[in-house]
């Protein structure tokens with residue numbers, strides 16, 4: 001895969017985002033594009049850095065941690081978009097600026113600052129509560145009936161700043177309707193969390209629909225990076 005192809009794909013997606021924002025009557029500056037580089041080599045992250053990308057998304061802790069360490073000092077904002085294991089929560093928090101996948105109370109507790117937090121640990125982490133729009137709990141995300149109590153938990157936990165809601169449109173459903181639902185849930189949530197005005201939704205195949213429904217954070221992988229290489233099995237630490 002040549003660098004020219006990469007810059008072309010990036011430009012095409014940026015153009016598509018600008019078009020969708022214009023159609024929706026929204027300023028494109030309200031939209032953050034997180035380029036999801038899971039399974040991709042560090043060299044590709046570096047190429048994207050040279051092309052001006054600063055927001056990167058990862059979904060597997062060990063891979064993300066290794067990339068963040070190797071690229072430390074490069075000005076990257078790391079977004080964690082995958083499921084977070086409770087026992088890895090504090091490690092994920094250490095390199096992530098934004099965690100998009102907060103989906104259960106035990107994870108909120110694990111991510112929050114302990115009372116005896118050291119000074120270096122006092123910086124909070126921004127997070128989205130992930131909503132599961134399917135009936136399959138394995139998909140990640142909190143079910144809609146459990147959303148409000150989880151939001152309350154985030155709000156009352158020191159060290160976490162709630163940005164808003166994250167969701168993945170279910171396969172086979174009309175993405176625009178799915179995103180409209182997330183947008184409505186977000187509006188309801190602002191009754192208890194007025195500052196949580198962001199929506200993380202929209203991927204390679206459905207970002208235009210997400211923008212039309214108010215997405216502020218797109219998580220785009222393959223449309224920019226090209227196909228993902230087969231996952232490499234990393235040793236568990």
Ligand SMILES: *Cc1c(COP(=O)(O)O)cnc(C)c1O
Pocket residue numbers: 036038059081082168203204205219220221222223
């Ligand atoms: C992989 C992934 C993406 C990006 O998906 P593409 O279809 O490659 O754009 C977005 N969000 C999450 C949670 C992901 O795991």
